[in-house]
Amino acid sequence: TQSAQFANLQAWINIFRDATLIAMPAAFACIVLVNGGLDLSVGSVLVAGAMASAAVASAGLGAGTAFLAGTVVGAAIGLINGFFVNFAKIPPIIVTLGSLFAVRAAVVASTGGNPIGPLPDNFTFWGQGDIFGVPIVIIVGLVVVVTAHVLLSQTNYGWSIRAIGGNLNAARSAGIAVRKVSISVYVLSGAAAAFTGVVLAARLGSGSPT
Numbered sequence: 115t116q117s118a119q120f121a122n123l124q125a126w127i128n129i130f131r132d133a134t135l136i137a138m139p140a141a142f143a144c145i146v147l148v149n150g151g152l153d154l155s156v157g158s159v160l161v162a163g164a165m166a167s168a169a170v171a172s173a174g175l176g177a178g179t180a181f182l183a184g185t186v187v188g189a190a191i192g193l194i195n196g197f198f199v200n201f202a203k204i205p206p207i208i209v210t211l212g213s214l215f216a217v218r219a220a221v222v223a224s225t226g227g228n229p230i231g232p233l234p235d236n237f238t239f240w241g242q243g244d245i246f247g248v249p250i251v252i253i254v255g256l257v258v259v260v261t262a263h264v265l266l267s268q269t270n271y272g273w274s275i276r277a278i279g280g281n282l283n284a285a286r287s288a289g290i291a292v293r294k295v296s297i298s299v300y301v302l303s304g305a306a307a308a309f310t311g312v313v314l315a316a317r318l319g320s321g322s323p324t
Contacts, residue, residue, distance in 0.1 A: 127249060134255030135314055141262035142299075142306035146206075148266065149299045150279040151199060154210040155191065156307040158217040161323060163188045163308025165221050168230035168321025171237040180237055181312050188308020189301050191217060196297030221323045231320025241316025251313060258306065275299060 139156045146153045167184030171177065191213060198209045243250050266272040274295050277285040286292050315321040 127252070131249050131251050131317075134252050135310055135317075138255050138258045138310040138313070139303070139307040141259045142303045145262060145266055145275060146299045146303045148279045149275045149296055150282065151296065151299065152206040152210060153192075153195065153300060153303045154207065155195060155213040155217060156303065158214045158221070159188045159191050159304050159307040160311035160314070162191065162217050162221050163311030164315040165225060165230060165311075165321040165323055166308070167237075167312040168233055168315045171233045171315075172230055174234070177234075177237040177240060177316075181240075181309070184312035184315075185305050185309045188311070189305040191308070192301040192304020193297065195304065196300030199300065200293045200296050218323075225323045227323055229320045229322045231318075233315065233319050233321075238316050238319045241313055241318070251317060254313060258309070262306075271295070 139160060143153050143156055163184035166187040167180040170183040171180035195206075195209050195213055198204050199206045202209075240250055240254075245253060266275060274285070274290045277288065277290055278292055278295060282292065
């Protein structure tokens with residue numbers, strides 16, 4: 115028999131909070147797929163973003179700087195992925211699988227496998243706080259997912275992504291800057307994954323390399 119606790123509002127809030135941490139990187143990884151690419155590195159990039167932000171936050175540089183640092187780390191990894199896929203012509207499954215292991219190894223080596231924490235309250239507030247009973251994590255996740263949807267379905271940039279994924283040669287003949295757009299989707303995917311890692315670090319109150 116089903117427990118009455120499943121109908122409890124707090125139970126559903128917890129479910130949506132956890133789902134948010136999957137939806138944010140998935141939304142932008144989906145854009146990579148629509149573009150005809152593949153990004154397998156999101157898990158490791160998430161960890162890299164979490165550890166970078168935790169290091170900055172624990173140094174007392176402020177929550178905003180910590181969020182920015184973590185997100186920039188992810189965007190940089192995405193840029194590297196995009197470069198090798200589009201200029202070195204290495205299949206995305208090879209590039210992103212390689213970066214998955216390389217980034218995780220770099221994180222473990224740089225931290226000695228040790229977590230960074232506890233983190234200051236001005237940082238953890240963004241992962242543990244709420245507005246009128248709604249966790250900030252869920253609000254942030256909705257903003258990220260809606261942004262990804264609007265970007266893909268309501269902008270010229272989004273239609274360029276769809277065109278490239280549908281027919282690469284036709285998109286190039288139509289004047290779309292194929293390489294620039296294709297690299298940018300990896301940058302966005304990396305940034306979204308790392309940003310999620312930052313939110314997760316704020317939620318847990320520490321950055322964990324595992």
